[in-house]
Amino acid sequence: MTCTVQVAIEMDELRRVLYYVALSQSKERMEPSDEMLVQACRRGDASAWEALIARYQRLVYSIPRRARLDEAQSADVFQHVFAELVNHLDRIEQPGRIGAWLVTTARRETWRVSQRARVALPWPAGDEDDETRELPDGAPLPAEVVMQLEEQHLVRTALAALDERCRRLLTLLFYRPDPPPYAEVAASLGTTEGSIGPTRARCLQKLRRQLADLEF
Amino acid sequence: MSFPSPHVSFERLTDLVEGRVPADEQPNLHGHLAACSRCAGDLAWLKRAVTLMRTDESQDASAPVIARAVRLFQARAEQAAPALNLRERVLAVLRFDSAQRPLALGLRAGQAAARQLLFSAGERDLDVRLTRAGDAWVVSGQILGPEASGEVELRGDASCVLAALNDLSEFALPPIPAGRYALLLHLADVEVEITDLEVGAA
Numbered sequence: 001m002t003c004t005v006q007v008a009i010e011m012d013e014l015r016r017v018l019y020y021v022a023l024s025q026s027k028e029r030m031e032p033s034d035e036m037l038v039q040a041c042r043r044g045d046a047s048a049w050e051a052l053i054a055r056y057q058r059l060v061y062s063i064p065r066r067a068r069l070d071e072a073q074s075a076d077v078f079q080h081v082f083a084e085l086v087n088h089l090d091r092i093e094q095p096g097r098i099g100a101w102l103v104t105t106a107r108r109e110t111w112r113v114s115q116r117a118r119v120a121l122p123w124p125a126g127d128e129d130d131e132t133r134e135l136p137d138g139a140p141l142p143a144e145v146v147m148q149l150e151e152q153h154l155v156r157t158a159l160a161a162l163d164e165r166c167r168r169l170l171t172l173l174f175y176r177p178d179p180p181p182y183a184e185v186a187a188s189l190g191t192t193e194g195s196i197g198p199t200r201a202r203c204l205q206k207l208r209r210q211l212a213d214l215e216f
Numbered sequence: 217m218s219f220p221s222p223h224v225s226f227e228r229l230t231d232l233v234e235g236r237v238p239a240d241e242q243p244n245l246h247g248h249l250a251a252c253s254r255c256a257g258d259l260a261w262l263k264r265a266v267t268l269m270r271t272d273e274s275q276d277a278s279a280p281v282i283a284r285a286v287r288l289f290q291a292r293a294e295q296a297a298p299a300l301n302l303r304e305r306v307l308a309v310l311r312f313d314s315a316q317r318p319l320a321l322g323l324r325a326g327q328a329a330a331r332q333l334l335f336s337a338g339e340r341d342l343d344v345r346l347t348r349a350g351d352a353w354v355v356s357g358q359i360l361g362p363e364a365s366g367e368v369e370l371r372g373d374a375s376c377v378l379a380a381l382n383d384l385s386e387f388a389l390p391p392i393p394a395g396r397y398a399l400l401l402h403l404a405d406v407e408v409e410i411t412d413l414e415v416g417a418a
Contacts, residue, residue, distance in 0.1 A: 031390070032367075032377075032378040032379065032380075033380070036367060036378060036380055037378075039367070040367065040369075040378065040402075041289070041292075043402065044292060044293045044294075044295070045293075045369075046286075046289055046290075046293045047371075047376045048378070049286065049289040049293075050286055051378075053282060053285050053286060054282075057276065057277045057282055057285075058274050058275065058276050058277070059274065060277070061274075061275060061276065061277035061281070062273075062274035062275055065274075065275050066273075071278075074277075075277070075278075075281045075284075078277055078281055078285060079281070079284060079285060079288075082285040082288055083288050086288050086289060086292055089292070148268070148271070149274060151268050152268050152269075152271075152272045152274055153274070155265060155268050155269060155272070156272070156274075170269070173234075174266055174269035174270055175269055175270075175272060176270075177270065179234060197227060197230075197231065197236075198227055200227075200230060201225070201226045201227035201230045204226070204230060204262065204265070205226055207265065208261065208265070211265070
């Protein structure tokens with residue numbers, strides 16, 4: 001009896017160890033979900049709060065910037081959004097959809113700051129005819145722009161979960177307006193030019209799997 | 217015996233999106249894409265993903281702006297600290313450590329690739345496994361005893377990782393470097409703490 005139990009435990013142990021080792025060797029990172037982070041924040045966990053900010057800072061900050069608010073105004077919007085989040089942490093009904101909540105709050109505050117800027121900022125003397133001058137137009141940021149920012153956030157999140165090699169390769173190839181020659185990419189990565197094409201395709205397939213998990 | 221796939225490879229589709237397919241090969245490729253919904257779907261996904269990356273002009277907030285937002289939480293964290301104490305907090309006691317077992321005849325001492333520890337914490341036991349994964353270590357395990365749900369947190373000087381318990385009360389934390397950590401179980405009714413977990417030692 002003792003022997004049977006012992007064998008059963010060892011088989012189970014082996015299965016689990018192999019599973020966890022395989023998981024860690026995939027080098028694709030497991031990050032806590034949004035819901036887990038929000039729940040940890042509700043318990044007062046400061047590290048979860050930092051992780052939440054790290055995850056969403058780029059998306060939240062980019063919303064006022066895309067609406068042509070300047071850096072100081074965008075920083076104010078950013079601050080307002082996260083202050084609102086601290087105040088509403090316990091009342092957010094769907095912690096798993098915290099991203100959507102942050103985007104809505106950032107978009108609303110951006111619109112409010114844009115309106116205020118239009119009223120408060122006079123045109124400088126001699127600048128009345130300068131139609132190229134960029135000022136917030138006072139209209140809410142179009143939904144399709146916000147959707148694009150959210151999708152770009154998802155792609156970056158999925159990219160961040162990939163292994164270092166794929167992350168670097170896809171960043172070099174696709175996060176530049178003009179794709180560099182493969183020879184340049186190969187030199188940056190210390191690999192051969194011939195390996196770039198197949199590796200790039202494999203990394204994009206990994207990205208696709210990550211994005212499928214994010215419901216992209 | 218295997219047959220060649222009737223579909224265009226993902227690599228070739230990526231070449232097409234990148235404009236790396238020679239002009240004389242494109243008609244054949246487009247002919248297939250017009251008739252094959254699977255390849256057309258793969259191509260549409262690639263175009264969408266690559267366009268999103270190429271047009272991404274999003275910007276990081278500056279470090280001082282982020283630091284200011286991080287500080288917003290201080291007051292809440294300080295308020296939450298006494299509340300945590302209202303729940304029972306249990307220190308786990310080590311009952312078994314595979315690293316302390318005598319070696320079998322013929323085996324040499326050295327750093328093991330896996331280590332198992334068993335702790336007792338109130339009415340529950342905690343089975344913890346430390347498994348080497350390259351240069352890093354994976355901390356995983358299971359809570360034994362009454363059903364438990366919640367999260368597991370591993371805090372160290374250099375990193376802090378978090379994982380949820382699954383429906384078998386198992387957990388697997390992301391790989392971490394060797395070092396000294398505190399393992400915290402945030403369960404519905406109790407907080408369990410292992411104060412001094414040496415990962416990568418013994």
